[in-house]
Amino acid sequence: MDFTLNPDQAALDGAVERLAAAFSSKPTEFHGFALLSDALEQALLEAEFFDIALIPEFGPLSAAIAVERLARLPFTAEFALSMLLRPQLHGDWPRPLAIVERGRPSRFLASAKTVLIIDEHSVGIAQLDPVHVESVDSLFAYPMARLKGAVTTVALSDTEAANVLKWSRIALAAETSGLLHAAIASTVEHLSLRKQFGRPLGAFQALRHRLAECAVLAGGVRWLAFQAASTADDSDAALAAFHAQDSATRIVYDLHQMFGAMGMTLEHPLHLWTYRLKSLLSLLGGRGGQARAAASTTASSPAPATAP
DSSP states (O other): OOOOOOHHHHHHHHHHHHHHTTOSSTTTOSSSSSSBBBBHHHHHHHHGGGGGSSTTHHHHHHHHHHHHHHHSSSSSSSHHHHHHHHHGGSSSOSSSSSEEETTTTTGGGGGSSSEEEEESSSSEEEOGGGGGGGEEOSSSOOEEEEEOOOOOOOOOOOHHHHHHHHHHHHHHHHHHHHHHHHHHHHHOOOHHHHHHHHHHHSSSSHHHHHHHHHHHHHHHHHHHHHHHHHOOOHHHHHHHHHHHHHHHHHHHHHHHHHHHHGGTTTTTTTHHHHHHHHHHHHGGHHHHHHHHHHHHHHSSSSOOOOOO
16 A cells, blocks of 8 residues: 655644654653643644544544654653544534543543544443542553543444544554554663663664664554554454554564663653553554454455456
8 A cells, every 4th residue: 555645634733743742752851651731732622633534635544653753752641542533423412522441541531622432332422520530559551540430422333433443443543553663763872872892782783683673563553553544444444453463472572672771761761652551552442352343344344346
């Protein structure tokens, strides 16, 4: 598939890059987990980037590219669901968005105005009153909260629910790609500067091989996410989400090993990406859920025509 950007998309990509540049460094005084930025949220609102997918010249692919780039920042905000899922919802549902699965704590729920509640056999949507939410202490580098009591939702049809799951998977894959690439870039910098036996750690072949494998896996996550955003195909979305969660499991382990004890300190920004990734591993049923969805959608797709 050709992902060459047209002039409009290239101009948008440059605008997102310029906006992101202002938020590319972790504040030296921050030694916590969830590094939120109201300024990033405001900048995205003022630039109207949350509506990228609705503009014909840009579409969902440009939105996925923007999500992937923004996920590389040490700062975070609720942009993935807003950019990729919200444009697919029927009706005017306000952002930020959050997804609650089977009553578990959810990221960005404390600030969400719209919540999607996914149970075993249904998906519902509701505007959220803050009184129904309580914050949860967490090691994940996202703000986490849970619902207090039941919330009255509008039940989605099977078709609408399937569409929500599809675009949630695409958003998951795009965000995971950005987090993986940022974590790998941080590790490359560390291995280039840290020396052992008089040589940079990155000069040792064993580390180079493992890091190369991480880069290959992360590259696959990126291109599968972009393909799913471009085709809007259920099978592509499930495969992209599966590869994202499967690859993140392996890459996070390797990167923390390469950092040693340094990767477990709050002074270093690695956890801002890897601990976000850990929170994404169980979303939408985890790898098992994505594998079942991929098998189901692939089996139900029409077989390709054969040449006579």
